[in-house]
Amino acid sequence: MSKQDQTQTENVSPTAIDDIDREWANLLSPGRRQLLGRGGLLAGGGLLASALGAGKALAQAVHGDGAAPPAGPFEVPHLPGHSPWGEHPELEATTRPSGFRPNEDPLPAKPRPYTDIKSYHAHIYFNEDNYEKAALLRKWSAERFRVEMGHWNTKPIGPHVTPSFYFGFSNEQLPVILPWLQLNNLDLTILIHPNTDDPRSDHLYYALWVNRAQPVNAFDMKKPGRGQPAVEQIYPNTHPNIKIET
CATH class of the missing domain: 3.30.70.1240 (DOPA-like domains)
Structure with missing residues (x-):
C-alpha cells in the first residue's frame, strides 16, 4: 500500500468501513458468488448495478471523488488489507436449499405404501x-x-x-x-x-x-409427463442359463 493510500484509508471512519464490508457481505454471499461464477450475476442487471454502485462508493471513500472501481467483473472492490467478502463470515445465515423430499411439506401425514x-x-x-x-x-x-x-x-x-x-x-x-x-x-x-x-x-x-456411495446429479429429474407411464416399465431381455449358486 502506498503512503497516500494508507493516509486516505486512515481518514475513512471505522463505521463507514463496517458499513461497506457489510454491504459486500450481503451482495456477495457464497450463493451469489456462485451466480457470479456462472455468469448469473452479470446477467442480472439489478444486482450488477448494485455491486458496481457499492464499488464506486467504496473507491470514492478510499481514494476520493473521481476514482473508478477496479476493472473486470471478478475484481471485487475492497479496502486495502480487507477481504471483499466482509468481516465475520461465520455469522452468515445458513440457507435451506430449494430441494426437499417429496410429501414432506413440512412432514408427510402418513408413510408411503x-x-x-x-x-x-x-x-x-x-x-x-x-x-x-x-x-x-x-x-x-x-x-x-x-x-x-x-x-x-x-x-x-x-x-x-x-x-x-x-x-x-x-x-x-x-x-x-x-x-x-x-x-x-x-x-x-x-x-x-x-x-x-x-x-x-x-x-x-x-x-x-x-460397497460405497457417490454423487448422483438427479435434482432436476421430473415426474412423468401427461401421456407417459406413471412408473418406468421393465422389459426383461436376458436369457439366463446358469443356476444361481447357493
Whole structure:
C-alpha cells in the first residue's frame, strides 16, 4: 500500500468501513458468488448495478471523488488489507436449499405404501481402470437373472456422473439380487434404487448403495409427463442359463 493510500484509508471512519464490508457481505454471499461464477450475476442487471454502485462508493471513500472501481467483473472492490467478502463470515445465515423430499411439506401425514415400488434398477459404475470387472459382473448377471440389461454407457449419462451400465428387475427378485450383488460387486460401486412415480426421489432419497456411495446429479429429474407411464416399465431381455449358486 502506498503512503497516500494508507493516509486516505486512515481518514475513512471505522463505521463507514463496517458499513461497506457489510454491504459486500450481503451482495456477495457464497450463493451469489456462485451466480457470479456462472455468469448469473452479470446477467442480472439489478444486482450488477448494485455491486458496481457499492464499488464506486467504496473507491470514492478510499481514494476520493473521481476514482473508478477496479476493472473486470471478478475484481471485487475492497479496502486495502480487507477481504471483499466482509468481516465475520461465520455469522452468515445458513440457507435451506430449494430441494426437499417429496410429501414432506413440512412432514408427510402418513408413510408411503411400499407397494408404490413397481421394480428396481441396479446401476453399476466403472472407469478406465476397472471396466474389466464391470464386464465380468455384467456377464455373470445376464447368465443368472432374467432382467432388463441396458447398453454400456462409456460416458456420464442422465443423473449418473461416471460411466455405467444398468439392469432392471422385479420386486420379487430383490431378496436374491441384493445379497448377490453385495457378495459379487467386485469392488465396484453399485446404486440400487426403486422405481416409483417420483424418479428424482428414487435416485436421491430411496436409494441403496452397495460397497460405497457417490454423487448422483438427479435434482432436476421430473415426474412423468401427461401421456407417459406413471412408473418406468421393465422389459426383461436376458436369457439366463446358469443356476444361481447357493
